[in-house]
Amino acid sequence: MKLLIDSNAFIWAYSRPMELSSAARQALADADNDRFVSIAALWEIAIKVSTRKLVLKDDVRRAMDHLALELLPITLPHARRVEHLPWLHRDPFDRMMIAQAMEDGLTIVTRDRSFDAYGVSLLKA
Numbered sequence: 001m002k003l004l005i006d007s008n009a010f011i012w013a014y015s016r017p018m019e020l021s022s023a024a025r026q027a028l029a030d031a032d033n034d035r036f037v038s039i040a041a042l043w044e045i046a047i048k049v050s051t052r053k054l055v056l057k058d059d060v061r062r063a064m065d066h067l068a069l070e071l072l073p074i075t076l077p078h079a080r081r082v083e084h085l086p087w088l089h090r091d092p093f094d095r096m097m098i099a100q101a102m103e104d105g106l107t108i109v110t111r112d113r114s115f116d117a118y119g120v121s122l123l124k125a
Contacts (some may be wrong), residue, residue: 002034003027004106007041008124014063019065024109024125036072040096077103089114
């Protein structure tokens with residue numbers, strides 16, 4: 001399985017793994033699964049840290065390494081896919097992750113119910 005972890009699930013997986021569903025914990029621990037975090041999620045986290053809405057216990061890079069996550073860049077096909085998404089959800093970071101999942105065949109690890117409307121593959125965080 002190819003997993004794309006959203007920003008909240010990323011924070012929980014590293015700082016408070018028991019916040020995640022057992023299915024999400026198992027999928028993220030399975031070395032046979034490809035695990036990604038989008039630069040969009042890290043950008044969202046950086047904004048929240050800079051505005052003091054979020055305090056991280058550690059460096060994002062260390063968390064990525066600990067969780068064995070690969071960085072998923074934003075590419076032109078991802079940006080083009082966002083152009084064609086219906087306006088069911090207004091969060092630009094979530095919309096990018098939805099586009100990335102659609103474009104790259106990823107399953108998003110999230111609890112955000114607004115993702116359901118897009119028909120993208122989801123694993124409840």
